Amino acid sequence: MAIDIQTTTAGPVPAAPEDTRLTGRAKLVLFVLCAAQFMVALDFSVLNVALPALGKDLGFGNSALQWAVTAFALPSGGFLLLFGRIADLYGRRKLFLTGLGLFGAASVLATLAWDPASFLTGRALQGLGAAVIVPTGMSLLTTTFPEGPLRDRALGISGTLLSLGFTIGMVLGGVMTDTLGWRSTMGLLSVAAVVVLVLAPGLLPESRTPQRPRLDVPGAVTVTGGLLSLIYSLSTAAQRGFGDVDVWGTLVVGLALLAAFAVVESRSPAPLVSLPMLRRRTVAWGNLGGLVTFSMMSTVVFVLTLYLQETLGLSSFRTGLVFGVQGVLSIVAGTYAPKVIGRFGARRALIGSLLGQGAFTAALLSVGTGSGAVLATVFVSVASMFHLGAIISYGVVVTSGVPDEEQGLATGLVTTTQQVGITIGIPLLGVLATTGASLFDGVRTVLAIDAAIVVVAALLLAVALGRTKADRQPAG
Template sequence: MTTTSSRPAAPRAASTAHERIALLILLTAGFTLAVDFSILTVALPRIGRDVGIPTANLQWIATSYALCAAGFTLLFGRVADLVGRKRMFLIGMALLGAASLGGGLAGEPILLLTARVAQGLATAMVTPAALSLLTTAFPEGPARDRALGLNGALMAAGFTTGAVVGGVLTDSLSWRWAFFLNVAVAAVVLCLAPAVLRESRAAHRPRLDLPGALTVTLGLVAIVYGATSAGRYGWASPLVWACFTVAVLALLAFWLVERRVPNPLVSMALLRMPNVAWGNAAGVVAFATETALVFPLTLYLQEVRGIPPLLAGLSFGVLGVGTVLGGLLAPRLIGRAGARRAVALGFAVQAVATAPLALVGADSAWIVPLLALTFLGGVANLVAIVGYVVASTTGIPDGQQGLATGLVTLSQQIGIALGTPVLAAIVASGAASGAHGLLAGIRAAVLVDALACAVAAIIAGILGARTRSGR
């Protein structure tokens, strides 16, 4: 009796341990890719001197990565559905390791920029594949919510701490270690992942919609390039508007193609699902507001208060701690109130935490409130982020999870690309007004950020209420 009853328990324990290791691998990969978005920011001037890239062209180190990471996400998310998410994840991690090794060893501009392009493509492969492996490994409900909460917390922490890690590596070792770190992570993941990750793919494997893939990729690349160019040339630049015009035409062509092909890249039925539509729109705002807020606050700390760059970067550690806490709290809140209410509440609290920062002054008394409010805003922002991911992947068949998570990743990357140029333009318009203009521009940018959160809270509450499920 004892022997027979003890046998069923062993497979469950093994399965639990297996799932935990798989989750750890997926979370590690996601965190590493999130760090990559900002880890080179502080090191750009030194990279330019060492590799021979003029100051005017340093933006391409970041832009080349962002263009590929955002532009190809939807395509690779759908390809992962067709050829296998585990396979796409492993290919992407292998490419990330090889590209990072090339970037760390690069001695001339073309090699470094090629490595950054390859890193962006690897990110576009790995991120939706990892997220869809996560959503298909856990059933809808508390288990998946907890996994998504941890994923969101680590990704947001990666975005906010990447610049700090990059600064420490650059000052203590070399900027090249920002690349070599990825090589080590990729090697460990590639050793463990084949044994613990389970393959998943769509049951039916139709032909890839090549016209749809080309048009949507062109449109997304044009959007991101237009947004990043706006940060450099201003929103009135003909180049910026030419990019947005190309984006509109390409996405219109994509919509027409998708309506006519028998096996579209993106199912129109999926895009018409209310939770997918409002959820991803909320994702754009969630990532645009909190990541962009770092820009005016960094200017405030360094230019207005005169705090050294390293200390200014370290001060945003409270934001990282807040995001981790928010990722841990979000699943409980979603379990009680549903994803829609969690998104609305997250945005509302984020707006309340951000709005007082529009009153910052030049005196030192503002430092402690700034840190406290930034912490609270980070907690609330992660609640909104986890809520939108849960909403956008709920009710989606497993065969389309790669596409659904590709949309989730895409909304994240578009938000990151658009948010900072918008606030930078507001700060610049204030700074051009003369004395005390920089502080006025910073205040205006922060106020716009808070208003965007408030509007998102209202819209999430109204539009989300039309979904059939509270999740």
Template sequence: MTSESVTPADAGRVPFTTRQWLVIALLCGAQFMLALDFSILSVALPVLGEDLGFELSDLQWVVTAFALPSGGLLLFFGRAADLYGRRNWFVAGMVLFTVASLAGGLAPTPGFLLAARAAQGVAAAMLTPAAMSLLTTSFAEGSQRDRALGINGALLSLGFLSGVVLGGVLTDLTSWRVTLFISVPVGIVAAVAAPILIKESRADETPRLDLLGAVTVTGGLLSVIFGITSAERNGWSTTTTLVSIAAGLVLLIAFFTVESRVADPLVDLRVLRRRTVSWGNTTGLITFAMMTGMVFLLTLYMQQVRGMSPLDAGFTFASLGIAAVLGGAFAAGIIGAIGVHRALVYGLLLQAVSTAALYFLDVTSGMPLLLIATATGGFGHLLAVVGYMITATSGLPDHEQGLATGLAYTGQQLGVTVGTPVLATVAAAGIDSAGGGGASAVLAGVQDGLLVAAGALLLAGLVAIGFLRPGRNDGAERAEPAGDGRQVPVPAEAR
């Protein structure tokens, strides 16, 4: 199952084999599970906190403990997967995730649960780039890979959104512990199936791992993510927030300095200079940030303005989840008809317009608008996600796919992390300026946040138009090494 098993010319007319479908089920199912576990405890936090004795102000750490390592370690583990074997890395990460999920479900104390969630985050950082690079190297660049990425994008968003719903259902009917236990059988099956279905994939040469680069980028990302997540609780002007973000930025500057000087860098800066990688991942960060932030704002609207229960609010997002699945299912066909660039631009602009339309929600009505706009936005979001993932990982040789997917998912994780605290700050300022905590004031804050989100998405669309336009700076396709000595034509839009 290598990228040369089907040529790009054949990919448009050759359907997936049974084995390829099993590979998709395994790798995309793993991504679904990770997204599910990221969000599944959100609705259960109050019950969980009461059961284990969490202080109310400390409940955010149940989510943050997962987000910190899963975002901070992605680049390091993505490169390690390239060098030491993606399948082996995938299996090791799946075993760790399974054990951590079991431990979290059995947790007797807050500290034990937070340690288990941190271990889940480490495992997620191991699994994500390994799974995605195995997916991109298992299918030919072109129609087949686009379809596989579309399925993956649909399951990724479905996992995040269904986690909110499933967490409420399982907590109401059983226990919050079951939300962690459900990953255990899935993890066992995946760890056993991976060596059977997937051949090992790694770089031909194994240079020494850039430890100084790994330390600086990991420390920088961890510090920035910690500062941003702390801002939602402590405020953006507090010493903790400012020092953490500043320290993170200093470490990231040091990282780029190190990478420009070492013989075998963790991140080849030539890859970052590709506009498809740098600007493509910028659009990905924005679309994920604004989607997760919008979900937070609408949860606030439904519960504090409309008086809905957490479970009812979760089910209201079903239209968003269904539309996201449809977006992933149809993305490859749409991209085949109009091209990757237009699909990315249209997806971002559709998400922007739908988010702006939610500004017209009010205190007593607006549920039809909410359902239609979130569904439309979910479809646009998935179209943008698949477009940016294809953009950010195309035109690169197989031995750099772990790095490319690690960069793409680092941007995604930063987006997921940044979106809620940024829009929560905007909403809080709007609530204060509207006079307090009444329904009308909360609505005003939500509307301010939605306008900011729509503006950011519009900016992302303009970035895609201006910097990712096909043929910009150079027109003809050129050949690049595929990692095995062959020369693979690379379209201008993939460079």
């Protein structure tokens, strides 16, 4: 069923001559949308180094502390597709503002938490708010900025801040925990949510549908339940191992529900996820590229953290500074990635970025344990630049050629891929680093497998995508 999008409140961003520059209002719109994405990315990492202090203060046992992370990851990944589709049908701006309000209130609860239950409730509600903010913010971005150079540039800036948010969170979390206490990390998110919520209503356009088809409830139940089960299984596997009955049970349930979802969607008159959408080469293979780059790069960050602290003896703060260099490199990559996409096309940029990420991940195998190891690690962490290039280009590949009325679904798939990728990398590969004869040998094994997976994925995408519409060239 075709859906007419009617833009109200503030109209679409006017394009500058030749669609190559952002107008003043476009910059403000982009700032608000990127600030929201940055805030969510920050939430994924800012708490990590604060976990020991948090556990001691609230009475978490060591075995239960992982739920501080899992409680956020479950709803933030499990509900993305559902809220992306609801936004398509009932208004992206309205849902975006609702998500911001929920995220801000949940952050206040987490800041003031008095016991584990209240803190985990706040974290779960934060994750639910993030599941609303991420797909609605991305769909507002892709529908506000027309396909072409403007959208490429907007996605480039958004991808840069997304990557930067993860990196800054690691550094900022350590500094704030040492100086102000762990509660300040949650308080920072409360303030950020309020700032964005104040600015957003007057800047963002609303999209409404004159017809509101019924929501595919069976599809929503099966896909949400499947994703929740899958993410729970893979998250807990990192702590309990894949031999745990609970891990295997929820993994089987998750896969069964996702299989049921595919059957439901093939028979639904108004499916939550259009199967023709999933059959698009750009959507299916583009998301595979995103899944690989997120899962494999999160694994690299995890094992490098172990290597820097356990093998080289760096403090948490100095380890954060090493990853801060990656943040600076991410800014550089975010500046040039849209230009590379414009020159060579998103498909080639995606494949080239994956090959670069794989090559520099393999280069980390040469890093030893001597005095120059930290400097060498910083140098070869240039892999993060290619990682960011893949993030930006895969988003362009997936959303290229998708009608505006399906952009919420397309960006929901993009962001679901991100969340699942971040979740599965460490359980699947990261555990190998701690189960070998030595940590250093385990890290090298993980890096070798990681690099091989990325390169193989790049070669598969080169064959499967062929030449697509995402390979557009600049005019002239």
